[in-house]
Amino acid sequence: MVGPRLLHASDPRRFLATPTEIFADDLALEALNAAKAAGAQYADARVGNYRRQTLNTREHQITGVTDSESYGIGVRTLVDGAWERASVPFRYAWPAEFDLMAQLAGLSLRERWSDWRREPFTSESAKHVSVWARDA
Numbered sequence: 001m002v003g004p005r006l007l008h009a010s011d012p013r014r015f016l017a018t019p020t021e022i023f024a025d026d027l028a029l030e031a032l033n034a035a036k037a038a039g040a041q042y043a044d045a046r047v048g049n050y051r052r053q054t055l056n057t058r059e060h061q062i063t064g065v066t067d068s069e070s071y072g073i074g075v076r077t078l079v080d081g082a083w084e085r086a087s088v089p090f091r092y093a094w095p096a097e098f099d100l101m102a103q104l105a106g107l108s109l110r111e112r113w114s115d116w117r118r119e120p121f122t123s124e125s126a127k128h129v130s131v132w133a134r135d136a
Helices: 004-008 023-037 095-104
Strands: 042-058 061-079 082-090 107-113 129-134
Touching: 023 042, 023 061, 095 107, 095 129
Parallel strands: none
Antiparallel strands: 042 061, 061 082, 107 129
16 A cells, blocks of 8 residues: 555655555556646555455366456545545456457557566566557
């Protein structure tokens, strides 16, 4: 959780707990920076990691096993005396899966970086920022 000191901090990363997924702190910081730029007097972000495991049985036989994980970010701000809340659920997907979804929507990959600072994306990258555009 990021507390009220964030809006006055020179390096907000030192207030963030290490999330399960590396990209979550970048996304939370982007949301907090946007809140600050919009004039929020206070902002915090919470990163949630949820794992669900299920075992289905019928007549003493296992009929199915599932293991899923989801992530989300919640942001709370105080602007002009009013509280605002927003949450964003997301799930992990490989870049190739996003590329296929984009292709099916008539989009093509234009750029891909390993982070918001546009560092090169490599096979060792743990996260990605991708830009797709509509095909001509």
